[in-house]
Amino acid sequence: MKSEHELILQTEIGEKFNREIKALMASREESSIFRTPCTSPSAMWLQEQTKSLSDEDLSNFFDWYLHVLPFAYKLYVEDNEYDDEYFGVNGEYTDEIQSIHRRTEDFWTDSRAEGDVGEISLFSAHGSDLADREKLIQTLELLFDDSFDEYSVEDLADDIQELIERLPGRYDYPLLTFNAFATDAMGPDEASIIIGDGYFQFQKDSGVESEGPEYAHTHEYSHHLQFLLQADELNDKVSDQSAKKQELMADAFSAYFLAHDSGGDMTSEEISNVNTIAYSVGDCEITNDSHHGTPSQRKCATIWGSSLADSDSGRTLKLQDVANQFETWYAKIDEMDDSCDYPTQSSSARSGSLSTWLVTTAAASVTAILF
Numbered sequence: 172m173k174s175e176h177e178l179i180l181q182t183e184i185g186e187k188f189n190r191e192i193k194a195l196m197a198s199r200e201e202s203s204i205f206r207t208p209c210t211s212p213s214a215m216w217l218q219e220q221t222k223s224l225s226d227e228d229l230s231n232f233f234d235w236y237l238h239v240l241p242f243a244y245k246l247y248v249e250d251n252e253y254d255d256e257y258f259g260v261n262g263e264y265t266d267e268i269q270s271i272h273r274r275t276e277d278f279w280t281d282s283r284a285e286g287d288v289g290e291i292s293l294f295s296a297h298g299s300d301l302a303d304r305e306k307l308i309q310t311l312e313l314l315f316d317d318s319f320d321e322y323s324v325e326d327l328a329d330d331i332q333e334l335i336e337r338l339p340g341r342y343d344y345p346l347l348t349f350n351a352f353a354t355d356a357m358g359p360d361e362a363s364i365i366i367g368d369g370y371f372q373f374q375k376d377s378g379v380e381s382e383g384p385e386y387a388h389t390h391e392y393s394h395h396l397q398f399l400l401q402a403d404e405l406n407d408k409v410s411d412q413s414a415k416k417q418e419l420m421a422d423a424f425s426a427y428f429l430a431h432d433s434g435g436d437m438t439s440e441e442i443s444n445v446n447t448i449a450y451s452v453g454d455c456e457i458t459n460d461s462h463h464g465t466p467s468q469r470k471c472a473t474i475w476g477s478s479l480a481d482s483d484s485g486r487t488l489k490l491q492d493v494a495n496q497f498e499t500w501y502a503k504i505d506e507m508d509d510s511c512d513y514p515t516q517s518s519s520a521r522s523g524s525l526s527t528w529l530v531t532t533a534a535a536s537v538t539a540i541l542f
């Protein structure tokens with residue numbers, strides 16, 4: 172089945188999710204592939220969430236784009252009533268998301284930061300929208316208009332609703348909405364951020380519910396800041412592994428804001444949780460062009476961003492200056508070890524212990540094997 176709305180299929184976690192779930196389907200008998208040599212908490216969580224599904228249901232879930240439908244409905248079908256948006260299955264994250272949105276806007280539109288992206292609308296995605304047959308059919312018609320013949324859109328809607336009834340949690344099954352992204356797909360003046368309930372559920376299950384929503388929002392907001400910086404060169408940004416750089420930069424901008432006295436003003440303990448959630452969304456498919464950075468690299472990006480904010484003490488860098496400093500940091504990203512250190516350069520400087528020497532030497536050997 173082919174979609175006319177390719178854009179919606181290439182989303183924040185969507186692409187990565189697609190690859191991971193394909194790998195999951197291929198590897199149900201050898202689950203150890205997720206464990207070495209790099210472990211992605213989000214891939215492990217995905218695996219856990221799909222454990223009770225039959226092979227056929229898992230396959231149909233993916234083929235029918237069930238993980239995309241709630242987002243497509245929200246962005247393309249629903250009449251946009253911004254005031255009615257709630258975040259989380261029961262609206263439990265609404266205040267948090269709205270509050271961090273206001274603070275993010277205040278910080279980046281400040282004349283000193285010069286990151287004014289204009290008005291950004293906030294949207295949520297809920298699996299429960301698919302329980303409404305009319306909404307579901309409208310969404311399916313929009314995405315798969317040319318695909319129906321004797322097997323009608325009503326038939327597909329029936330099959331989809333029957334499948335969802337078999338899922339754990341039914342319409343609240345988190346993989347229906349395990350995604351978040353920044354888009355201006357609804358029109359040139361309609362910049363928006365959309366966050367699915369499943370993303371919040373993943374954060375809750377990962378034990379970082381307290382700062383997770385702030386990270387999710389500010390990471391997506393940072394993609395809008397990137398659009399601002401890269402307006403003229405976006406078309407050139409399809410080169411190898413550009414996704415990795417964009418994701419790590421969004422993590423860095425996010426942590427810069429969250430740690431900054433004039434921004435999120437988070438404590439070091441809160442930032443530590445942010446580092447953990449950034450780590451959890453890293454993936455291990457380092458040779459793939461759409462790789463988003465390993466768990467360690469994503470954690471290192473938030474550590475770097477928050478350190479930059481700490482060193483600011485009382486001033487706010489311009490967005491372009493943060494970006495320039497990020498470029499310098501990113502240039503050596505592949506030399507960095509899991510502790511965000513540069514083992515090949517620093518081993519002689521460390522007049523340290525035997526164990527430190529062993530660790531750095533081992534890391535350097537791994538780097539040599541990989542590259």
Ligand SMILES: [Zn+2]
Binds near residue numbers: 390418421
């Ligand atoms: Zn991103």
